[in-house]
Amino acid sequence: MSEFDYDLFVIGAGSGGVRASRIAASHGARVAVAEEHRVGGTCVIRGCVPKKLLVYGAHFAEDIHDARKFGWEVADCKFNWTVLRDNVLAEVDRLEGLYGQTLDSHKVTVFKTRATLIGPQKVRLADGQEISAERILIATGGWPFVPEFPGSEHAITSNEVFHLDKLPKRVVIAGGGYIANEFAGIFNEFGSKVTIVNRGDTILRGYDEQIRDRLLQISMTKGIDFKFNAPFQSIEKNDDGTLTVHLENCDAITADAVLIATGRTPNTKGLGLEDIGVELDEHGAIKVGDDNQSSVPSIYAVGDVTNRIQLTPVAIREGQAFADSVFGGKPTVVDYKNVPSAVFSHPPIGAVGMTEAEARNKLGSIRTYTSDFRAMKNVLAGRNERALYKMIVNAATDQVVGLHMIGPDAPEILQAAAIAVKAGLTKADFDATVALHPSMAEELVLLK
Template identity: 90%
Template sequence: MSEFDYDLFVIGAGSGGVRASRIAASHGARVAVAEEYRVGGTCVIRGCVPKKLLVYGAHFAEDIHDARKFGWNVPDCKFDWPVLRDNVLAEVDRLEGLYGQTLDNHKVTVLRTRATVAGPQKVRLADGTELTAERILIATGGWPHVPEFPGSEHAITSNEVFHLETLPKRIIIAGGGYIANEFAGIFNEFGSKVTIVNRGDTILRGYDEQIRDRLLQISMTKGIDFKFNAPFESIEKNDDGSLTVMLEGYEPMQADAVLLAAGRAPNSRGIGLEEVGVELDDKGAITVDERNQSSVPSIFAVGDVTDRIQLTPVAIREGQAFADTFYGGKPTVVDYQNVPSAVFSHPPIGAVGMTEAEARNKLGSVRVYTSDFRAMKNVLAGRNERALYKMIVNAATDQVVGLHMIGPDAPEILQAAAVAVKAGLTKADFDNTVALHPSMAEELVLLK
């Protein structure tokens, strides 16, 4: 008999924790996972899944309008926020049930309670119960960063935005990253007056400059207002429930809601890590090696709490690699090169590999190919909105080292193209592929 209660104890039942638990159990390990909120984590409960459903809902605003150009006699339509909100939350409930069922089917013990680290191989539950495990895996994800300023308690984060009682007529969104730009597009299509305020002067830092400039241009054309170099001074709640927002260097603004989308921090504080000697960086991220092992040999971490690449599929890969390495006899290391990403803005962005600036800094000599065009659907609909595809090529080897796209269905197209970039294919390989016509994706093999 083992000297431990479990072979593996996982704290956090999000994407990474669920995958690690399920795979480790399938390899024969005795596994328990503790989750203090809901099984599924950020992505399923309050992140990419409900957000993408809101994105789908928002697209109908333009689709219904454009349908008239395609011969459909569409009457004026009214958007009903509570209907979409409640349907989305019901889908979240359904998915949570499936995640729980998956864990049950793999004989994983699910403890719906808070757990903290009480020792290198010991955890403590909220009721004081202590359990031992040969290995502990931290998969607690991230948490919205809330800047400190007077009245910040009157704002909401991406955790609460899915539960709004009413659709705000005026919403101020703080931040310049993907969360801010995605929700800006969503609420703008729903009919809210949207203002993005950013402490800096750049949106979507890390994405290719031409692509993010195109999103800024299109967003402004759609009516989204941007205020740059605008740190918060305060938020005051008025008698009628509205908010007065004071920004440094700007006149006071009135809003019905303020959404703080200024990034996410590793959710590592207050769970006993530092007390047992787990090393954290200055942002609170757990420092791990390529095997996801922390400075304490029996404690491991995967997902956003390690702040490597904050993407759900990356957390899943890390959870799988951990379980296969330590319980499946298949040592696995996650490859972080050429990880594709998307921004579900209006229109969406897809990207993989190096930006033009990164490629010039690293490779020196590069070739850049672009296609700037109107999607066929937009032409007939009378929309001037233009898509932009950009390919970065290593001039010395002809290898495609980056693809960046903004336009309808860009993420759907980019996923397949990312395989080619990951495989190290060349510009000639793209050129030698026959175009699929008429499609937007064919632009990738017609770049000159």
């Protein structure tokens, strides 16, 4: 018999933790997982899944309007926030149940409570129970970062936004990243007056400059207001329940809600990691090697808590690689090159590989190809909104090293195109592919 209660104890039942638990158990390991919030983690409970459902709901605002140009006699429609909110939360409940069933079917023991480390191979639950495990996996994900300033307690984050009692007529969103721009598009389509406040001078750092400039242009055309170089000074709650936001270099703004979307930090606070010698970086992320092992040999970490690439599919791959390597006898290392990403803004963005600036810095000699066009649907609907596709090519090898897109269904198109970039295909390979007409995706094989 083992001297430990479990072969593996996982702290955090999000995407990475659940995948690692399930796969390790399938390899014969005795596995337990502790989750202090809800099974499913950020993505399922308070992230990409409920957010994408809100994105779908927001799209109907334009679809209903455009339908009239396509011959549909559509009556004036009224949006009901509480109906969508409750339906989305019900779907979250359903998915949480499925995640729980998955763990149960693999005979993973679930402790619905907080767990902290008290030793390299021992954890303590919130009720005081102590459990030993040969290996411990930290998969606690990330948590919204809220800057400290007077009145910050009056703001909400992406954790609370799905539970609003009513739709705010005016909303101020702090931040310039994907979360800020996604919720700006959502609230704007629902009819809220949206102002994005950014302490810097650009949105979507890390994305190609032409693509992010196009989103800024379209967002402003849709009525979203942007305030740049305007750090928060304070938030004042008024007697009528409204909020007054005081900013540097900008007039005060009155709003009904303030959403802080200034990034996410690794969720390591209070876990006891430092006490047992687990090394953290300056952001609080757990330092790990390619094998997901920390500075303490019995402790591993996967997902956003390591702050490598904060994407759900990456966390899942890391969880799978950990379980296969440690318990399955199949050493696996995750490849972080050419990981595709998306921003579910209005319109959405899809990207994979190097931006133009990155390619010039790294490769020197490159070629760029762009297609700037109106989607067929937008033409008939009378919308001037234009899509932009951009391909970055290594001039020396003809290899496609980057694809960047903004336009309807860009993430859906990009996923398949990312396979070509990952496989190292060339511009000639794209050119040799017959176009699928009429479609937006055909622009990728018609770039000149």
